[in-house]
Amino acid sequence: MKIILNDEEQIIKQTVEKKQGIIETIDKLVDGNILSHIIINDYPIYIEIEDYIDRHLNDIEKIQIITKTKSEFVNDTLLTAENYLEHGINAIEHLADQFYQTPTQEDWNQFKNFTDGLNWINNVILNIDSLKERPSNWNDYVKIYHDLENGVRELAEAVEGNDEILIADIINYEIKSIYEKLNKLITTTIDTEGCRPNAN
Numbered sequence: 001m002k003i004i005l006n007d008e009e010q011i012i013k014q015t016v017e018k019k020q021g022i023i024e025t026i027d028k029l030v031d032g033n034i035l036s037h038i039i040i041n042d043y044p045i046y047i048e049i050e051d052y053i054d055r056h057l058n059d060i061e062k063i064q065i066i067t068k069t070k071s072e073f074v075n076d077t078l079l080t081a082e083n084y085l086e087h088g089i090n091a092i093e094h095l096a097d098q099f100y101q102t103p104t105q106e107d108w109n110q111f112k113n114f115t116d117g118l119n120w121i122n123n124v125i126l127n128i129d130s131l132k133e134r135p136s137n138w139n140d141y142v143k144i145y146h147d148l149e150n151g152v153r154e155l156a157e158a159v160e161g162n163d164e165i166l167i168a169d170i171i172n173y174e175i176k177s178i179y180e181k182l183n184k185l186i187t188t189t190i191d192t193e194g195c196r197p198n199a200n
Contacts, residue, residue, distance in 0.1 A: 004064040005029045019054045026065055033067040040064075070133040075194040078135075078186050081124050085183040088117055092171050092179065099168035111167075118152055118175070121182070135189045144182050151175050 003025060026038070026049075037046045040063050045052050053060065068076065095114055098107040125145045128134055135141070151174045158166040190196060 001060055002062040003029070004062065006065070006067060019050060019057060022053055022057075022060075022063070023050055026063070029065055030067050033069055034073040036066040036068050036073075038063055038065050070131050074128055074131065074133060074135065075190065077124055077128060078190055078194060079196070081121065082183060082186045082190065084117065084120070085179050085186070088114075089176060089179050089183065092176055096168045096172035096176070099164045099171065103164060114171070115155075118148070122148060122152075135193055137185065137189060140185055141182075144178060144185065147178050148175075148182075151178055 001022075003022075026035070035049075037044055038049055039045070040052065040056065041059065041061055091110075092114060095107065095110050098104070098110070103111070122145065125141055125148075129138075129142070129145075151170060154174065155167065155170045158170055
């Protein structure tokens, strides 16, 4: 079995037959960086890596481990969040409009997607917060995180009370504003401390 770290190839003994041995080797090679994903036999795996290895153990010929430095991880995560927020702001405006009327099942499905996005944004902030390599304006992110938590709590109460107008108000006047502030903050961070792909 070949195990490749980014582009550095290492041959691992064929006797690595157990998932645990492969996972330990991967962990050792990652060594202080962040595991982005792995590529097994030219197939990229981003989630449930251990389960995938366990299910395909006998077929694995090559594992490529793709890592990022913590700074690269922060920058890439912020770029992804910025892109999400730019598109998300328009989507939540439409969602709020639908809840001011009688929302359809499709609107409730979009609401579920919206709440999944809220959860993802929270996780982005928590994941970066766990690192030492955070942006210099990190306290501003922490404040936005707390504002977002409050908005989510109010939103949950409105959903529990089946108050569709209140749901629309919270989305339109609180969450949208938080998204706009966070998007502006992320853009500033990337432009002052990070980098953009293909920037001149």
